[in-house]
């Protein structure tokens with residue numbers, strides 16, 4: 058059995074996995090727009106294959122696909138009655154794919170129900186989180202990742218519910234700009250979450266590596282606990298530094314795709330500023346995670362030795378080298 062997430066982090070950087078919903082949307086199994094995860098019961102083999110791909114690429118944690126598997130989100134697409142089935146299936150499939158080679162992280166995320174200084178809304182969020190926690194823990198997860206929160210206040214509620222359930226908690230925020238929707242800088246939000254008992258704090262989704270790096274570096278400086286970063290694999294701009302605001306969202310993102318090397322560079326930069334948990338989010342496929350694994354020294358650089366002869370080419374790679382480098 059793999060060690061616990063906290064034992065693993067004590068030993069060094071842990072590599073997470075990539076993004077599921079956008080990858081499965083690209084393959085035709087998820088609907089762009091709602092981005093709900095009914096794929097867990099409708100096309101379980103497609104999800105299992107993607108988990109296995111990330112594991113093969115070097116991921117040390119498989120995150121269950123329960124993003125937007127809350128009752129309100131599932132109700133939008135007629136699946137409210139399948140809340141338990143979808144959450145349980147998400148964990149079962151990840152467990153099977155992990156095959157004791159990777160940790161399995163439960164998942165909670167933003168609900169779009171949170172409102173600042175509104176006790177009724179807060180209780181509604183608590184209930185949505187508790188339902189997902191209960192069904193995921195029915196099958197069994199090693200820790201929880203609560204992710205993609207635009208409000209620090211909502212992230213704190215998710216953390217409170219995970220703590221109540223007694224599992225380690227990683228809580229990561231998504232940034233649309235320099236502050237959360239409740240006006241916290243990355244450093245302030247990280248400190249709040251650490252103070253409330255989060256084991257790992259950080260940022261995921263929305264931003265590309267270039268825009269996320271300074272955000273997570275600020276968080277790293279602000280806290281003593283473990284820090285996580287999982288950027289998207291789509292290029293953003295300074296004007297709109299988050300991919301969900303780009304003209305390509307939700308289903309014309311191909312031209313914005315980053316290469317594996319850009320995510321590999323991010324892995325190195327994140328490690329160098331002291332980030333402990335490094336992975337990818339939307340737009341990060343197996344190739345990106347594999348390159349991150351190589352850069353972090355978790356995978357060999359080459360699959361097998363290749364005897365290259367540019368004078369007597371036996372492949373396009375050899376034949377057109379000069380043309381590509383001209």
Ligand SMILES: [Zn+2]
Nearest residue numbers: 262263338339
């Ligand atoms: Zn994402």
